[in-house]
Amino acid sequence: MDWMVASPPNTAALDRPKQWWETRWFVAAVVLATMIPLIGPPLPPLVDLFGHMGRYRVALDLGSSPYLSQYYDFQWKVVGNLGVDLLVMPLAKIFGLELAVKLIVLAIPPLTAAGMLWVAREVHYRVPPTVLFALPFITGHHFLFGFVNYALSMAFAFLAFGLWLRLGRLGKSRLRAVLFVPISIIIWLTHTFGWGTLGLLAFASECVRQHDKGRGWVMSAPRAAFHCLSLAAPILLMIAWREHGGGKTLDWFNWKVKWEWITMALRDRWRWFDIASVSAAAAMLLFAIVHPKLALSRMLLFTVLILLVAYAILPRIIFGSAYADMRIVPFIWAIALLAIRFKERTDLRLAGRLAGLALAFFIVRTASVTWSLAIAADEQRQQLTALDHVPMGARVVSMVGIPCQDGGWPLWRNAHLGGLVVVRKQGFSNDHWDVPGAKLLTVTYRAAGDWRYDPSNLVKAPHCRLSAGPIGVRLERFPAFAFDYLWLIDPPPYDPLLTAGFAKVWSGPNGSALYRLPGADANVPR
Numbered sequence: 001m002d003w004m005v006a007s008p009p010n011t012a013a014l015d016r017p018k019q020w021w022e023t024r025w026f027v028a029a030v031v032l033a034t035m036i037p038l039i040g041p042p043l044p045p046l047v048d049l050f051g052h053m054g055r056y057r058v059a060l061d062l063g064s065s066p067y068l069s070q071y072y073d074f075q076w077k078v079v080g081n082l083g084v085d086l087l088v089m090p091l092a093k094i095f096g097l098e099l100a101v102k103l104i105v106l107a108i109p110p111l112t113a114a115g116m117l118w119v120a121r122e123v124h125y126r127v128p129p130t131v132l133f134a135l136p137f138i139t140g141h142h143f144l145f146g147f148v149n150y151a152l153s154m155a156f157a158f159l160a161f162g163l164w165l166r167l168g169r170l171g172k173s174r175l176r177a178v179l180f181v182p183i184s185i186i187i188w189l190t191h192t193f194g195w196g197t198l199g200l201l202a203f204a205s206e207c208v209r210q211h212d213k214g215r216g217w218v219m220s221a222p223r224a225a226f227h228c229l230s231l232a233a234p235i236l237l238m239i240a241w242r243e244h245g246g247g248k249t250l251d252w253f254n255w256k257v258k259w260e261w262i263t264m265a266l267r268d269r270w271r272w273f274d275i276a277s278v279s280a281a282a283a284m285l286l287f288a289i290v291h292p293k294l295a296l297s298r299m300l301l302f303t304v305l306i307l308l309v310a311y312a313i314l315p316r317i318i319f320g321s322a323y324a325d326m327r328i329v330p331f332i333w334a335i336a337l338l339a340i341r342f343k344e345r346t347d348l349r350l351a352g353r354l355a356g357l358a359l360a361f362f363i364v365r366t367a368s369v370t371w372s373l374a375i376a377a378d379e380q381r382q383q384l385t386a387l388d389h390v391p392m393g394a395r396v397v398s399m400v401g402i403p404c405q406d407g408g409w410p411l412w413r414n415a416h417l418g419g420l421v422v423v424r425k426q427g428f429s430n431d432h433w434d435v436p437g438a439k440l441l442t443v444t445y446r447a448a449g450d451w452r453y454d455p456s457n458l459v460k461a462p463h464c465r466l467s468a469g470p471i472g473v474r475l476e477r478f479p480a481f482a483f484d485y486l487w488l489i490d491p492p493p494y495d496p497l498l499t500a501g502f503a504k505v506w507s508g509p510n511g512s513a514l515y516r517l518p519g520a521d522a523n524v525p526r
Contacts, residue, residue, distance in 0.1 A: 019348065021355040022127045027117055030362070034109035034138060037370040041377035043098055044105045045413050048146030051431050051454065053101055054422035055441045056088045060097065067393030067426040071445040079241050079438050080192030080234070081321075083149040097423060108151050112138045115158025120338045122165035123297050129355035133284050134337035136277070136365035140330030141267040142323075144369075144411055150327055153194020156187045161201045168209055177230040188234035193327060199231050200310055204303035251316035258311070261326040265333050266365070269372040271409040277365055281333060284357075288340040293347050300339035307332050321435060376413040379509065383417060383489055386506045386514040387424055394484040394520070395428040395445070396421045398457045399474055401490040401510075404464035414489050418457055421487075428483075431457035447482040461492035472498065484520040488513045 020026055038044050043053075058072045084104055091100035113135050120131050143151045160183050167176040188195035206224035211217055251257075266274045288294040307328060314325040342351070390396060398418030403410055418429040428445055434453040443452040450456060456478075458468035471491055475498040480486070486502060490510045502515035 018126075019129070019351065019355070021129055021131070021359070027127060030132065030135065031110045031113045031117070033362075033366060034113045034135060035106050036366055037139060037373050038102070038106045038109070040370070041373055043102060043377070043380075045373055045376035045380055046105070046144055046146035046148070047411055047413060047415050049101070049105070049148060049416070050419035050423070051416035051433065052084065052146070052148065052419070053097065054416075054419035054429055054432060056085065056092070056097055056101065057423045057426065058441055059085065059089065060092055061426065065426050068422075070393075071395075071428040071443065073442045073444050074440055075442075077241075077440060078189075078237060079440075080188050080195065080238065081149050081438055083152040083190030085149070085440070086189070104152070105148055108143070108148070108155050109138050111155035112151070112158055115155060115160075115162055116334060116338060118162030119158060119165060119300075122162055122169060123299055123338070124341050128338075128341050129351040130284060130288070130340040130358050131338060132355075132358035132362040133281055133340075134334040135362055136369075137265060137281075137330040137334040137337075139365075139369050140265050140333075141261075142327045142330055144268055145323070146416075147323070147327060149191040150193055153187055153191035154197065154331060156190055157194045157198040157201070160187060160198055161205075164198075164202050165205060168206070173227065177227075180230040181233050184231040184234055185237070188237060192234075192238070193324070195231070195234055196310075197307070197328065197331065199228060200306050201303055202231060203228050204306040205299050208299040208302050249315055249318050253312075254316055257316060258325060261329045264326075265330045267409065267411065268369060269375070269410045270368070273368060274409075277361075277368075278333070280361060281337060284340070285336055293342055293344075293350060295341060295343040296336075296339040297341055300335055304332060304336045304339065307335065319435070319438060321438065380414065380417060382509050383414060383512055384420060386487060386508060386512070387420065389505045389514055390421065390425050390427065390485055392425050393427050394421070394425060395448075395482065396425075396485045396487050397430050397448070397451055397478055397483045398487045398489060399459045399471065399478075399491060400457055401471065401488075401492045402458050402460045402464070402468045403490070404461060404492075408464075412458075415458060416454075417489055418487060429457075430454075445482075447479065449479055449482070451478050451482070459491065464492070475499065480517050481519065483517055486515040486517060488515070 043049070055074075058068055058074050062068050062072065062074050084101070087104050088097065088100050091103065094100070095103065116134055116138070117127060117131065121127055160180070163183075164176060164180065167173070167179075184195055184198070187198055203224050206227045207217070207220045210220035210223045215223065263275055263278055266277045268274055288296060311325055311328055311332065314328070316322065316325055318324040396418060398421070400412070400414050400417065402408065402412055402415070416431045418431045421427045421429040428448070430448060430451045431454050432441055432443060432452075433439065434443075445452065455468060456474075459471040459474050460468040462470045462472065471494045475494060478486075480502075486499070489512050491512070499513075499515055502517055504513055505516050506514035508514075
C-alpha cells in the first residue's frame with residue numbers, strides 16, 4: 001500500500017536539468033493548445049450555451065428593445081451563478097454579444113489548465129510527466145454540456161487552489177487568510193459549486209499539511225477547518241439567497257446514474273471512443289498504483305477521497321439545478337491523475353515514455369473534440385439559416401429532436417438553438433430555464449402556457465425512453481395561436497398531417513423545417 005502514503009517529493013531532484021515536458025515553452029504551448037477546439041466555431045457549440053445567450057441578450061437590451069419587454073422581465077440578484085453573465089455585460093458593449101461570449105468561453109480551458117499545472121507544480125515541485133492525462137478532462141462532459149458558469153468557477157478554483165498551496169508552503173497563512181476572503185466571494189458569485197469545491201480542496205490539503213507537521217489526523221481536521229475559515233464568507237450570501245426560496249433538491253444516492261457519470265466523464269459524440277478514453281485514464285492510474293517506482297501524492301489522493309465522499313452524498317438535483325453531482329466527476333478524474341509521481345528518484349527513461357503517452361492522449365482527445373465541435377458548428381450553421389426567414393420580435397416555438405441512437409450518448413448540441421431567436425431577432429423562445437430562486441430572467445408571455453420554459457423545446461420519438469415529450473403529442477397540443485413560427489430542429493418522424501395547416505417557409509438538414517403559423521403577421525409586435 002506504499003502508493004497510498006507517498007512521501008513528499010525528493011527535492012534533490014530539483015537539481016537535475018528540466019526535461020522537455022517541464023520547460024516553460026512546453027507548458028505555455030499546452031495551456032494555449034486547450035483553446036484549439038473552440039477557435040474554429042463562430043459560436044462554441046455547447047449544449048446549454050445558446051439558452052444562456054438568450055438571457056444575456058435580455059439583460060443587455062431589455063430597456064431599449066421594443067420586443068423583449070413584451071416577453072420577458074429581468075432582475076439582477078446576488079446569486080451564486082453569475083460568472084459569465086457579469087463578464088458579458090461590459091465585453092458585449094465592446095465586441096458585441098456573440099464575440100464576447102466566444103472570448104469568455106475560449107478563455108475557460110487555458111485558465112483551468114494553468115490552474116491544474118500550478119497545483120501539480122506546488123505539490124510535486126516539478127511538472128510530472130503524466131500531467132497531460134488530466135488536461136482533457138477540462139473539456140469533459142460538464143464543459144461540452146455548456147455549464148459555462150460552473151466551468152469558469154472551476155477555472156478560478158484551481159488557480160485559487162494553486163495560490164492556496166503556494167502561500168501555505170511559504171508559511172504565509174495570515175496573508176492567505178486576508179486574500180481568500182474576497183477570492184472566495186468572487187468564486188461563489190461565479191458559481192456556488194466552484195466555491196464549494198475550492199473549500200473541499202483547501203480543507204483536504206490543509207489536513208495533510210497539518211498531519212505532516214506531526215499532528216495526528218484527529219487534531220489535523222479541526223486545525224484545517226480553522227485555516228479554511230477565510231473561505232466561509234459566502235455562507236452569509238448563501239443564506240440570504242436561499243431565504244428567497246428555491247427549487248427542489250432530489251434524486252439522492254442514485255448509484256446506477258452515479259456510476260454512469262463516472263464512465264461519461266469525457267462524453268462527447270462517439271460512445272466507444274469516449275469510454276475508451278476514460279478507460280485509458282483509468283489504466284494510467286492503475287499502472288501508477290502497481291508500478292514499484294510510481295506513487296500518488298498523499299495530499300492529492302486525500303483530496304480525491306474527500307471529493308468522492310462529496311460526490312456520493314450529492315443528489316442529482318440541487319435547488320432545481322440538474323446534474324449537480326455529474327459536474328464534479330471530470331475534476332475527480334483530473335485530480336487523481338495529477339497526483340501521479342515518482343516515489344523517489346525519477347527514472348528519466350520511464351518518465352520520458354510516460355510523458356510521450358500523456359502527450360499522445362492529450363493530442364488525440366484535443367483532435368477528437370476539435371473535430372466534434374467542427375461538425376456541430378457546421379450543422380448549426382445550416383440550421384441557423386432558418387432565422388433569415390424570421391422577422392424581428394417574432395414568437396418562435398422550437399421543438400428539437402433528442403437523438404435516441406446509441407443510448408442517447410451523442411450530446412444534444414441543438415437542444416437550445418432556439419435561444420438564438422432571442423439573441424439575433426429579439427424574439428420569443430421557449431427554451432429558458434425556470435429555476436425558482438436562481439433565475440434572473442422571467443418569461444412574462446403567459447399566452448405560451450406550458451411552452452414558456454425548457455423542456456417544452458425538447459421532443460422525442462414515441463419509443464424513445466429519454467426525458468422529452470413525444471413529438472406527436474407536442475405538435476397536437478402546443479398553442480399555435482400564441483406563436484408566429486414553429487421551428488422543428490432534427491425532429492424524429494411525425495405525422496405530416498400535424499403540420500398540414502402551417503406554411504413551410506424553410507427546409508433544413510435532418511428533416512428540419514420552419515413553419516409560419518396562421519395569424520403570424522397579426523401576432524408579431526410592431
